[in-house]
Amino acid sequence: MIEIRMHGRGGQGGVIAAKILASAIFKEGRFAQSFPSFGVERRGAPVLAFTRVDDKPVRLRTAIYEPDHLIVLDATLIKSTNVFSGLKHGGTILVNTSVPVELARFPEEYTVGVVDAADIAVRHNLGTKSIPIVNTSILGAFSRFTGVVGIDAVVEAIREGVPIMPDENAAAAMEAYEAVKSTALERVSGKVKVN
Numbered sequence: 001m002i003e004i005r006m007h008g009r010g011g012q013g014g015v016i017a018a019k020i021l022a023s024a025i026f027k028e029g030r031f032a033q034s035f036p037s038f039g040v041e042r043r044g045a046p047v048l049a050f051t052r053v054d055d056k057p058v059r060l061r062t063a064i065y066e067p068d069h070l071i072v073l074d075a076t077l078i079k080s081t082n083v084f085s086g087l088k089h090g091g092t093i094l095v096n097t098s099v100p101v102e103l104a105r106f107p108e109e110y111t112v113g114v115v116d117a118a119d120i121a122v123r124h125n126l127g128t129k130s131i132p133i134v135n136t137s138i139l140g141a142f143s144r145f146t147g148v149v150g151i152d153a154v155v156e157a158i159r160e161g162v163p164i165m166p167d168e169n170a171a172a173a174m175e176a177y178e179a180v181k182s183t184a185l186e187r188v189s190g191k192v193k194v195n
Helices: 014-027 100-105 119-121 134-148 151-161 166-179
Strands: 001-011 031-038 046-056 070-072 093-094 111-115 185-188 191-194
Touching: 001 014, 014 031, 014 046, 014 151, 070 134, 093 100, 093 134, 100 151, 111 134, 111 166, 134 151, 134 166, 166 185
Parallel strands: 001 070, 070 093, 093 111
Antiparallel strands: 001 046, 031 046, 185 191
16 A cells, blocks of 8 residues: 655645545556545645555555655645654655755655645646645646656546646646656755755
8 A cells, every 4th residue: 555645734735636646546547545634724724635545445544644655735844843754764755845955854764856836836827926726736746756646647637626727737737747856866965955
């Protein structure tokens, strides 16, 4: 079983992203489950969303405490919460950020990827500059970064699952798929340089 945990803020589309991801996985012939976890339900409040993937029906119904993959929709959460909690050794972390220097905060045993999903979302008119909706952009990047799900299935699930601006959302996912930074990381003086 593959377990994916998303850390985001209310209004960024993390819950919808988990549903779209599960739909894309189902389109590829595997089983998936997605569900959210809310604290205070308001825009800007931290939100968790979970997706499980398996070749057989997923019966487990608990939060994901030891994920294989993390998706961080808002890099400021790295400073305020323990997003790495329980991440399996050798796991991956995909972060929406335009500032690669933040990668210095990541433990060495993880593979880290970055994409400026916020900028991509704004350029495709998904949200506003101050409140970009990054969910579909990050899914495109996740597809390429991890290979857990193919980009064609992601785009198809976006077109079916996003009622407003499906073409723009699909285009944002495709752009992020191409824009995600290489996972070839080099640690220099305690900081990570993304090649």
